[in-house]
Amino acid sequence: MTIPTAQSPAYGTWPSPVDAATAAAHGGQPESVGVVGDEVWWTAPRPAEAGRRALIRRKADGTEECPLPAPWNVRSRVIEYGGTPWAGAVVDGAPLIVFVHHGDQRLYAFRPDRPEQPPEPLTPVSLVGDGLRWADLTLHPGRGEVWGVLEEFTGELPTDVRRVPAAVPLDGAAADDRGAVRELVAATHRFVTGPRLSPDGRQAVWLAWDHPRMPWDGTELRIADLDDASGVFGAARTLIGGPKESVAQADWAADGTLLAATDRSGWWNLHRVDTSTGEAVNLLRREEEFAGPLWKLGYRWFTPLDHGLVAVLHGVGAQRLGLLDPVTGRLTDPPGRWTEWAPALAATGSRVIGIAAGARTSYEIVELDMSTGHARVIGAAHHDTVDPAYLPEAAHRVFDGPGGREVHAHIYPPRHPDHSAEGPVPYVVWAHGGPTSRAAMVLDLEIAYFTSRGIGVAEVNYGGSTGYGRAYRERLREQWGVVDVEDCAAVAEGLVAEGAADPARLAVRGGSAGGWTSAAALTTTSTYACGAVSYPILDLTGWSKNGGETHDFESQYLESLVGPVDEVPDRYRDRSPVSHADRVTAPFLLLQGLDDVICPPAQCERFLAEVAGRGIPHAYLSFAGEGHGFRRLETLVTALEAELSLYGQVFGFTPAGVPPLELST
CATH class of the missing domain: 3.40.50.1820 (Alpha/Beta hydrolase fold, catalytic domain)
Known part of the structure; x- marks a missing residue:
C-alpha cells in the first residue's frame, strides 16, 4: 500500500471547500413541476427552513417568487411518500392554486395575485387516525372541483386506511364537512392514482392495485364512462394490467387516444390502448425503460403534446428526454447537456418543461421549445457553489x-x-x-x-x-x-x-x-x-x-x-x-x-x-x-x-x- 507523503495529506484530510453545511444546503431537488397559463410552478426544498417544501412561481416575465411563506409546507403524505401536492389553473384571468399543507394534510386554495387573502381550507381535519390526505391533484374549474386521491384513515393502525379517487368542491363546502367530498368511484382497490379525464370529458382512467403487489409488480389500468354534465362516474372496468404487468402511467392525447406505459414486454414501453377492447399496441418496442417505479403518485414519464408528438423519458439506467411520433415510431432526442430527467414532465403549446440534471450539474427546471429545438434553464438554475x-x-x-x-x-x-x-x-x-x-x-x-x-x-x-x-x-x-x-x-x-x-x-x-x-x-x-x-x-x-x-x-x-x-x-x-x-x-x-x-x-x-x-x-x-x-x-x-x-x-x-x-x- 502506498503511504501518502508529506506533500500529499492523508486520504480523508485533503482540504476541501465542500463543508457539511454547503452540502446540506444544496440537498434535495425541485419536484412536481407544472404549468398554470403562461407560468411554471414547482416545489423546492428548504433545508434551512425546518426542511419544508416551498412552492415556487415563475411568472411569464421570467421573475421568480415564493408566494407561500414559511411555515406553509407543500407536501403530501399519501402512502407516506406522497405525490403531486398541488394543482393550478387560470380562473377569471388569474391563477388559482390548490395545494396540500404538510402540517395538517388539508387541501387549501389561494390566489397568489391576492396576497391579502390567506389560503382557505377546502377539506376537513379528520378525527380518526392520521386523518384525510390528498395527492395527485388535477384542477377542473369548469366543474368547480379539484380531483385527486383521497387517503382516509378508518382506525388507529397504519393499515386502517382506504383510498379512492375523489372530488373536492372549490367553493369550500367541504372545509368542515366530510360529506361534501364526492367519491368518484367505489373504493374497490387498496391503492389508486388520480383520475385523468379524456379531452371530451366522457371517460376517465386511473391505476389501481392491491396487496401484496407493489406498483412495479402489477397494476390495472381502470376506465369509467361519466356523464359530462353531472360528472358522475359509471361502472369501472380494467383495460390492461394484472398481477404480473406493471402499468406505470396512463394519459390521454389531445385527439382522445389513450396512452399507457406498461412493462408487458419486459421493459416499460409506451403503448396505445383501445378503450373498447383493451388492445395495447407498442409504439416503439425497445429494451429501454420509458417509465419507472411509482413511488409517488403523479409521476409523469411521458406527456402528450397538442400537435401529436409525445414527450417521453427513456433509456437504460439514466433516462433522457425524447420526442416520440406515435404514428411512425420515430424517436428523436433533442440536444442538451442534461443526462438525467426526473419523472415530472409538463407541457403547454410548443413547450415541454421538465426537471433535469447532469453529472456536474444539479437538478434544474428546463424548458424545450419545440418550435426552435432549443432547450434552456428557466428555474432552479445550477450555480457552482465551489x-x-x-x-x-x-x-x-x-x-x-x-x-x-x-x-x-x-x-x-x-x-x-x-x-x-x-x-x-x-x-x-x-x-x-x-x-x-x-x-x-x-x-x-x-x-x-x-x-x-x-x-x-x-x-x-x-x-x-x-x-x-x-x-x-x-x-x-x-x-x-x-x-x-x-x-x-x-x-x-x-x-x-x-x-x-x-x-x-x-x-x-x-x-x-x-x-x-x-x-x-x-x-x-x-x-x-x-x-x-x-x-x-x-x-x-x-x-x-x-x-x-x-x-x-x-x-x-x-x-x-x-x-x-x-x-x-x-x-x-x-x-x-x-x-x-x-x-x-x-x-x-x-x-x-x-x-x-x-x-x-x-x-x-x-x-x-x-x-x-x-x-x-x-x-x-x-x-x-x-x-x-x-x-x-x-x-x-x-x-x-x-x-x-x-x-x-x-x-x-x-x-x-x-x-x-x-x-x-
Whole structure:
C-alpha cells in the first residue's frame, strides 16, 4: 500500500471547500413541476427552513417568487411518500392554486395575485387516525372541483386506511364537512392514482392495485364512462394490467387516444390502448425503460403534446428526454447537456418543461421549445457553489457479480486540484434506498464532500434496481439481503482487484432499504471496516405484515422481497441483522429520525440492545422532528460530519474542523 507523503495529506484530510453545511444546503431537488397559463410552478426544498417544501412561481416575465411563506409546507403524505401536492389553473384571468399543507394534510386554495387573502381550507381535519390526505391533484374549474386521491384513515393502525379517487368542491363546502367530498368511484382497490379525464370529458382512467403487489409488480389500468354534465362516474372496468404487468402511467392525447406505459414486454414501453377492447399496441418496442417505479403518485414519464408528438423519458439506467411520433415510431432526442430527467414532465403549446440534471450539474427546471429545438434553464438554475475542480468525475461501470451476473455502478474516485490519489484509496460503497429504485448519476455535493477529501464513493445499482428491465429488478425477488449484499461486495472487491480501493479501508453506507443492505452486509460479510446506517429496516419480522411496524403501502412489500412470511418465517429471522448482532465486528454509525413511521426507531433500539456490551464501537444519533429521510439543515450537517468522523477513526485520519464522534462499546 502506498503511504501518502508529506506533500500529499492523508486520504480523508485533503482540504476541501465542500463543508457539511454547503452540502446540506444544496440537498434535495425541485419536484412536481407544472404549468398554470403562461407560468411554471414547482416545489423546492428548504433545508434551512425546518426542511419544508416551498412552492415556487415563475411568472411569464421570467421573475421568480415564493408566494407561500414559511411555515406553509407543500407536501403530501399519501402512502407516506406522497405525490403531486398541488394543482393550478387560470380562473377569471388569474391563477388559482390548490395545494396540500404538510402540517395538517388539508387541501387549501389561494390566489397568489391576492396576497391579502390567506389560503382557505377546502377539506376537513379528520378525527380518526392520521386523518384525510390528498395527492395527485388535477384542477377542473369548469366543474368547480379539484380531483385527486383521497387517503382516509378508518382506525388507529397504519393499515386502517382506504383510498379512492375523489372530488373536492372549490367553493369550500367541504372545509368542515366530510360529506361534501364526492367519491368518484367505489373504493374497490387498496391503492389508486388520480383520475385523468379524456379531452371530451366522457371517460376517465386511473391505476389501481392491491396487496401484496407493489406498483412495479402489477397494476390495472381502470376506465369509467361519466356523464359530462353531472360528472358522475359509471361502472369501472380494467383495460390492461394484472398481477404480473406493471402499468406505470396512463394519459390521454389531445385527439382522445389513450396512452399507457406498461412493462408487458419486459421493459416499460409506451403503448396505445383501445378503450373498447383493451388492445395495447407498442409504439416503439425497445429494451429501454420509458417509465419507472411509482413511488409517488403523479409521476409523469411521458406527456402528450397538442400537435401529436409525445414527450417521453427513456433509456437504460439514466433516462433522457425524447420526442416520440406515435404514428411512425420515430424517436428523436433533442440536444442538451442534461443526462438525467426526473419523472415530472409538463407541457403547454410548443413547450415541454421538465426537471433535469447532469453529472456536474444539479437538478434544474428546463424548458424545450419545440418550435426552435432549443432547450434552456428557466428555474432552479445550477450555480457552482465551489470550484468545479473539487467535484468528482463520475463513471458508469459494469462489474462481475456472483454467477457472472452484471452489476451496474457509478464510480466517483477522489478528486482535488492540488492532490492526486497514489495507490489504493479508501472507498465508501453507497447502497440506494427502495430497494426498487436506482442511483442516478447526477451532481451530489454529499458525494463531493467525501471525494474532495480523498475518499472514493461507489454507488451500486444492485440486482433489484430499476432502469435495466423487469428481469434485472426481479433478481431481488425473495433474495433481499442476499443479492443486494453480494452485488455491493462485488463492486467493492472489483475496485480492490484493480488496485483502486484499499481493502483495509472500505465502508458501506445507505438509508432506508440501503440502510438494510448496509446493516446486512456488516452482519454477513467481512468486506467492510465500518458502516453508516440511516433509518434502516433491521428486523424483517417486525417490518412484515404480521409485525405492524411500518406503514400500509410497504406493509406487504416483503412478501416479494423475502417470501410469504406465513410460509417462511425462519427466513425473516435468519436474514435480519437484529438476529445476528453477535456477528458485527466493524464499528458503525446509526442515524434515525424519531418521527419516522416507515422505519420506526423501535427497529434501531432493538438492534442496539443486542449490540450493547459486545465491545463493538458504535454511535447512535436520533433526531426529533425528522421522519423518513432527513430534511433539516442542522440534521444533515450533523449526520455528514458524524459519518466523516467515523471514517477518520477507523481509517486512521483526523478530519479538520469536524466534531469527533463519540463511539460507545
